[in-house]
Amino acid sequence: MTNAPEGGAFPRVRLIAGAGSFISDAAGGQAERGRGKSEQEPASNRSSENLKAPASYRALTLRAATSNETRRFSPPRRFGIKGMTATALKEAPVQANSPHHVETVLWVKHWTDRLFSFAITRPDTFRFRSGEFVMIGLPGETKPILRAYSIASPSFAEELEFLSIKVQDGPLTSKLQHIQPGDKVLLGKKPTGTLVIDALKPGKRLFLFGTGTGLAPFLSVARDPEAFSKFEQVIVGHGVREVAELAYRDLFTREIFEDPLVGEEAQKQLVYYPTVTREPFQNQGRFTDLIASGKLFADLGFDQTKFDPENDRVMLCGSMAFIKDMAAVCEAQGLVEGSNAEPGDFVLERAFVG
Secondary structure, rough: OOOOOOOOOOOOOEEOOOOOOOOOEEEEHHHHHHHOOOEEEEOOOOOOOOOOOOOOOEEEEEHHHHHHOEEEOOOOOOOEEEEEOOOOOOOOOOOOOOOOEEEEEEEEEEEOOOOEEEEEOOOOOOOOOOOEEEEEEEEOOOOOOOOEEOOOOOOOEEEEEEEEOOOOOOHHHHHHHHOOOOOOOEEEEEEEEOOOOOOOOEEEEEEEEEHHHHHHHHHHHOOHHHHHHHOEEEEEEEEEEHHHHOEEEEEHHHHHHOOOOHHHHHHHEEEEEEEEOOOOOOOOOHHHHHHOOOOOOOHHHHHHHHOOOOEEEEEEEEEEEHHHHHHHHHHHHOOOOOOOOOOOEEEHHHHOOO
């Protein structure tokens, strides 16, 4: 992804009304979680260990389906490193049989006092599908504290990007929020998850609904060419409490259209649907309410008042309360939950929902 020049002309994205919440009020506040999930170890879903890695992460080659032209691209450019707090993290040796890689922090971006992103180096042997999650922790502890984090970068990227909340007394994020370039981070060796295109049946429209840091897996999916090749439209819905928490708003309203890999497709097929619940904003309300009322579909310009099981596919990520409520709405409108073993109409991370 490349940033366009200051004052340059950019293709316009459709900004549509929507609904949602950063961390659902019903969840009773922010718990310590990587992206709105519980802290339990993930259940074993389909592993990515056997997926074939790209020949090179630094420069990949894509052959256009409509011509014989071959175009090369580099992974998206990193955010600038600004507003970081300095805390040196002690590097700890990891044995060869350790379940973790020890990787280096490349950059950190603080969105608000409760939200930040960071990227780490990617091991050559680390393979994953866009939308999967992995365990993240910090070295220097006798027994490292690990949490599940969705990988925000697409599967071909040479860096591994993550989006995290900050919990001041959280066992992990109270320390993780202070990382800076050069520090070390533990990375699990077995990414997994169900928020992947493989777990969905074929369809025409792909709805990606995330609240708060639940946007993370969809940053991966929405930057993967597979999403645009398998669906006619990709709708990214991001619900937050405050306008400042609309992290990656610039990505979906400008930067993605300059992406050398998916830019052209995104201009034609991507719809961005941001919403805020606790501040005045052009789009307000919760996804559950707008879907149930049919307003979401009207805002999108669709000639329907609910999900169409034949054409609509949905991914959900956020707090446990949000996922449960949205799953109930999906099922009430005729959608069937899918999995890696049996693809369906909508998916969520069942391992984190009680």
